[in-house]
Amino acid sequence: MSVLExxxxxxxxxxxxxxxxxxxxxxxxxxxxxxxxLLLGVDIRYAIGASLVSVIATSSGASAAYVREGIxxxxxxxxxxxxxxxxxxxxxxxxxxxxxxxVSIVFGVVLIGSASLSWKRHPRGAHDAAPxxxxxxxxxxxxFPEGGGIRKYNVRRVPLGWGLMxxxxxxxxxxxxxxxxxxxxxxxxxxxxxxxxxxxxxxxxIGVTAAASAGIYLSRGYIDPGxxxxxxxxxxxxxxxxxxxxxxxxxxxLRRVFSVVIVVLGSEMxxxxxxxxx
Amino acid sequence: MADEQHREEGLTDxxxxxQRMEILIGQLLRAGVLxxxxxxxxxxxxxxxxxxxxxxxxxxxxxxxxxxxxxxxxVREALALRGRGIIQLGLLLLIATPVARVAFxxxxxxxxxxxxxxxxxxxxxxxxxxxxMGSPGL
Numbered sequence: 001m002s003v004l005e006x007x008x009x010x011x012x013x014x015x016x017x018x019x020x021x022x023x024x025x026x027x028x029x030x031x032x033x034x035x036x037x038l039l040l041g042v043d044i045r046y047a048i049g050a051s052l053v054s055v056i057a058t059s060s061g062a063s064a065a066y067v068r069e070g071i072x073x074x075x076x077x078x079x080x081x082x083x084x085x086x087x088x089x090x091x092x093x094x095x096x097x098x099x100x101x102x103v104s105i106v107f108g109v110v111l112i113g114s115a116s117l118s119w120k121r122h123p124r125g126a127h128d129a130a131p132x133x134x135x136x137x138x139x140x141x142x143x144f145p146e147g148g149g150i151r152k153y154n155v156r157r158v159p160l161g162w163g164l165m166x167x168x169x170x171x172x173x174x175x176x177x178x179x180x181x182x183x184x185x186x187x188x189x190x191x192x193x194x195x196x197x198x199x200x201x202x203x204x205x206i207g208v209t210a211a212a213s214a215g216i217y218l219s220r221g222y223i224d225p226g227x228x229x230x231x232x233x234x235x236x237x238x239x240x241x242x243x244x245x246x247x248x249x250x251x252x253x254l255r256r257v258f259s260v261v262i263v264v265l266g267s268e269m270x271x272x273x274x275x276x277x278x
Numbered sequence: 279m280a281d282e283q284h285r286e287e288g289l290t291d292x293x294x295x296x297q298r299m300e301i302l303i304g305q306l307l308r309a310g311v312l313x314x315x316x317x318x319x320x321x322x323x324x325x326x327x328x329x330x331x332x333x334x335x336x337x338x339x340x341x342x343x344x345x346x347x348x349x350x351x352x353v354r355e356a357l358a359l360r361g362r363g364i365i366q367l368g369l370l371l372l373i374a375t376p377v378a379r380v381a382f383x384x385x386x387x388x389x390x391x392x393x394x395x396x397x398x399x400x401x402x403x404x405x406x407x408x409x410x411m412g413s414p415g416l
Contacts, residue, residue, distance in 0.1 A: 004326055006334035036336075043339040053369050057315070060307040060375050074300060078383060078399050085405040092409075139394070207307075207376035208402065214373045215409035219348065221341030225365035226334070229322040232369065236315060 003226065010040065011230035018058060018238025024255040025199070026118055026262070028235045029055045029177040030111060034265035037104075037278065042227065044100045044107075044278060048176030049222035052214050054235040055178045059207035061236060062243065072200040073142045076155065076193065080165045081205055084183070085212035087169025092213035095174045096220055104278045107175050108270030114181040115259035115266065134158045144197055153194050161191035173213035178206040299386040303379055310375030317368030325361025349410075377406050 001009075013035050014028070021028030029051050036047035095103060135141055135155035143152040155161075164186035172179040180202050187198035217223050272278040345351035346366050355363025380403050387395040 001334050002330065003332050003334045004330035007322075007326060007330075040336075042336040045339045046336050053372060056372050056376060057311055060372075060379075061311045072300070074303075074383065075395060078380075078395060078402060081380075081402045082398060082405070085402055085409075089405065089409050139392075208380060208406070211373050211376040212406055212409045215406070215411075218370070218373070218410075221343075221347050223346075223366070223369060224336070224342060225321065225346065225362040225369065226325060226329075227336055228369055229318055229325070229365045232318060232372070233315065233322070236311070 006040075007226070007230045010036070010227070011234040013039075014054065014231045014234025015238040015241075018054075018235035019242045020238075020254070020258050021235075022058070022062075022239040022242025024118075024258045026114070026255065026258060027055075027178050027180050028058060028239060030114065030262060031265060032231060032235065033107060033176060034111070034269055036227075036231075038265065038268055038272070044103060045095075045222050046224050046227055048095065048103070049217045049224065050176075050228040050231040052172075052176035052210050052217060053223060053228050054232045055172075055176070055210045056207045056214065057232050057236045058239045059178060059203055059210065061240060062203050071144045071196055072204045073140070073144075073193075073197055074204070075138070075142070076140050076187070076191075076197075077201045077204045079138060079140065080162065080187075081208050083162045083165035084169035084172070084205055084209040087166040087171075088173035088209050088212035089216065090166075091170035091173025091175075092216035093173075094170070096216075100278055101273045101276050103174065104269050104273030106171075108266045108268075108273060110171060110175060110177070110179075111262050111266030111269060115262040117181050117185065118255055118259050130154065132156050132158065142197070144194070146196075151194070153197065154192070156192040157190050161186045164190055169209050169212070172206075172209050173216075176213075176217075178210065180206055299383070302386075303382060306379055306382060307375060310371065310378060314368045314371035314375065317371060318365050319368075321356075321361050321364025321366075321368055323361075324359065324364060328361055373410070377403070377410070380406060 014032060017031045017035065018028035020026075021031070032051040032054060033044065033047045036042040036050065037044045131141065131154045135158050138158065140155040140158070141153065143150045165183065168179045168182040168186060171177065171182065183202035183205060184195075184198045187193040187201060188195050193201070214223070269278075345355050346362065349370065352363060352366045352370055356367040380399060384396055384399045384403065387399055
């Protein structure tokens, strides 16, 4: 395949991935690595490097829009970024030490896990926690505009949330994904932060987390410009389209279809990893 | 605009400054992504014009040459107007965008006299700098 054809195919594929990722809220990064490594035969290390860079682009692009609305909490974000960036460095270092088969197996498990998380949406409005001493000391409690008024919230279980965030950072650095699903899980489920605040703050953190491991990937030679160019531009264009275009499809239905695709890709990654063919 | 003013009146001093800071950070992120996308696009055009008909092969991992791994090398390659060097410079700008955001937040928290968050943000910045500069190969 010529470089021109290859770039076009990868660019269009990344555009679709970014578009669906933005529409469903599952992120485009999770399908980039399987698409490149399973369908186009790209070595998984190049695929992870390219995916990681595209994650920074979509996170920074989207949070530019979110921060204006005053929903994301920059103190929670910054405090937890200590955990995610340290985790990201651990993950990226681990990625250079373990075999590509092992990376593929972890990838498969994470894909299947994040798809199943998206099937069960938790009940809303269950957050009404009492102030927590550590969270108050760290000034994490906040408020956000909702329905014309201001809604206040208290943050709980800070150490648990911090630990989960370290794990999310490790997965992000190991697999070149944003691991937004796990970040939201840590904030929304463990720390009892309102869902809207959790998702926007998570998006805000993804770019910083990915930047921490991108430095290591770059210096190890995992980031190839010829491959990253169509991936980054495609995912960025797709996700911008996804947040602007109104689609006449039920997002719930779309999310289900997309999560089935993710499960199929995850199983394939798992199979290839176990059989040592990657 | 009127809506924003109304919202700010209901918030405390800290949140008000927070929100101004967030708007500035939003603009910084947007500018960084836009700039890097333009640079990647330009480099991509040069690369495709010159090498579009070569064969694409990413099956075997060889790792990038030393000049595309370090900040100095990337800048040299880009100044020599090599397509892959210009793309890599754009990707470097993209990686630098969230780093700049963190650095900027230090000033924001300092302006709010929030010493604890100045320190927390500095820790994040140090971790990022370590990853970009401290890892072997640079």
